[in-house]
Amino acid sequence: MPAFVRKGAPALLGAGTLCAALLLTGCAHPEPSAPTPPPASAAAKPSAGNAEATDARPAAPPRIPGLGPLTQARVPDGTTQAVVVTGATENSNTAVVTLHQRAPGGRWYEAGGPWPAHNALKGWTNDHTAGDLRTPIGVYRVGDAGGRLPDPGARLPYDEDPEFAISGTGFLGESLEGSFDYVIAIDYNRVPGRTPLDKERPLGAGKGGGVWIHVDHGGPTQACVALGRDDLRTLLVALDPAAEPVVVMGPARELSR
Structure with missing residues (x-):
C-alpha cells in the first residue's frame, strides 16, 4: 500500500470570545467652584436622547444560514x-x-x-x-x-x-x-x-x-x-x-x- 502522503498537519481547533464595551455618558453642569463627582448610580444612567450610545447589549453572534x-x-x-x-x-x-x-x-x-x-x-x-x-x-x-x-x-x-x-x-x-x-x-x-x-x-x-x-x-x-x-x-x-x-x-x- 502506498504511504499516506500528508501535505499539511491538521489545524488545531481555536477558541475566541466576543466582548461588548459599555459606553457611559455624563450630563453637563454649570461649572462649580469645587467640582463634585456624581454618585455612582447617576453615572450609570443614560442621558435622555442618548440611549443608543449606552446600549451595552452585544450584537447577535453571526450564524451559518440554516443553523440554530x-x-x-x-x-x-x-x-x-x-x-x-x-x-x-x-x-x-x-x-x-x-x-x-x-x-x-x-x-x-x-x-x-x-x-x-x-x-x-x-x-x-x-x-x-x-x-x-x-x-x-x-x-x-x-x-x-x-x-x-x-x-x-x-x-x-x-x-x-x-x-x-x-x-x-x-x-x-x-x-x-x-x-x-x-x-x-x-x-x-x-x-x-x-x-x-x-x-x-x-x-x-x-x-x-x-x-x-x-x-x-x-x-x-x-x-x-x-x-x-x-x-x-x-x-x-x-x-x-x-x-x-x-x-x-x-x-x-x-x-x-
Missing part, C-alpha cells in the same frame, strides 16, 4: 469553513450540501453549492451504530482525504491508494464502481490525521466508522454522504486545513435548533 443557536455553538470558534449537509426529514436519504465561509468580520457567506447529495438509506440518527443504515447527526471535523485517483489539487492531506477501489451494487441496483475515486474522511469514530482507510475505531466497532463524503453512485449509502463527482472535486479543492473545516450534518429540523 445550539448547533452553531458546536462549531469551533476557529473554524472559517463549514460544509452543511441538510436532509429534508429524519428519514430522508437525499440531502443538499453547501459550503459556507466566514468573512473576516465574522459573517458567514455561501462559498459553494448548493449541491444535491445522498445520505444513508434510512436517514439520520443521533446515536449511530454499525449497520443501522443511518448517517450520524452532528458537527465533525474534516481534515483528511484520499481516493483511488490522483490528488486533484487538495490542500488536505491526500492518500492515493488502489485500496479505495470498490465493486458491487447499491440499494437501487446501481454500480458502486468509482464511488471512492475521491473521499473526504469525516471525523466520526476515527483517529484524525490518518488516511481514510485507517480502521481504528476509538469508540469501538459497534459505533460504526468509515463515514466519508464520497462520489455519488446514484442511490442511498450505508452511512456516508455522497456528492456528484465534479461537485466533490470542487469541494475537495476548496477545503483548507488552515480554516479548520467541519461538516455540519443532519435533518433541517435538527440543525435549526
Whole structure:
C-alpha cells in the first residue's frame, strides 16, 4: 500500500470570545467652584436622547444560514469553513450540501453549492451504530482525504491508494464502481490525521466508522454522504486545513435548533 502522503498537519481547533464595551455618558453642569463627582448610580444612567450610545447589549453572534443557536455553538470558534449537509426529514436519504465561509468580520457567506447529495438509506440518527443504515447527526471535523485517483489539487492531506477501489451494487441496483475515486474522511469514530482507510475505531466497532463524503453512485449509502463527482472535486479543492473545516450534518429540523 502506498504511504499516506500528508501535505499539511491538521489545524488545531481555536477558541475566541466576543466582548461588548459599555459606553457611559455624563450630563453637563454649570461649572462649580469645587467640582463634585456624581454618585455612582447617576453615572450609570443614560442621558435622555442618548440611549443608543449606552446600549451595552452585544450584537447577535453571526450564524451559518440554516443553523440554530445550539448547533452553531458546536462549531469551533476557529473554524472559517463549514460544509452543511441538510436532509429534508429524519428519514430522508437525499440531502443538499453547501459550503459556507466566514468573512473576516465574522459573517458567514455561501462559498459553494448548493449541491444535491445522498445520505444513508434510512436517514439520520443521533446515536449511530454499525449497520443501522443511518448517517450520524452532528458537527465533525474534516481534515483528511484520499481516493483511488490522483490528488486533484487538495490542500488536505491526500492518500492515493488502489485500496479505495470498490465493486458491487447499491440499494437501487446501481454500480458502486468509482464511488471512492475521491473521499473526504469525516471525523466520526476515527483517529484524525490518518488516511481514510485507517480502521481504528476509538469508540469501538459497534459505533460504526468509515463515514466519508464520497462520489455519488446514484442511490442511498450505508452511512456516508455522497456528492456528484465534479461537485466533490470542487469541494475537495476548496477545503483548507488552515480554516479548520467541519461538516455540519443532519435533518433541517435538527440543525435549526
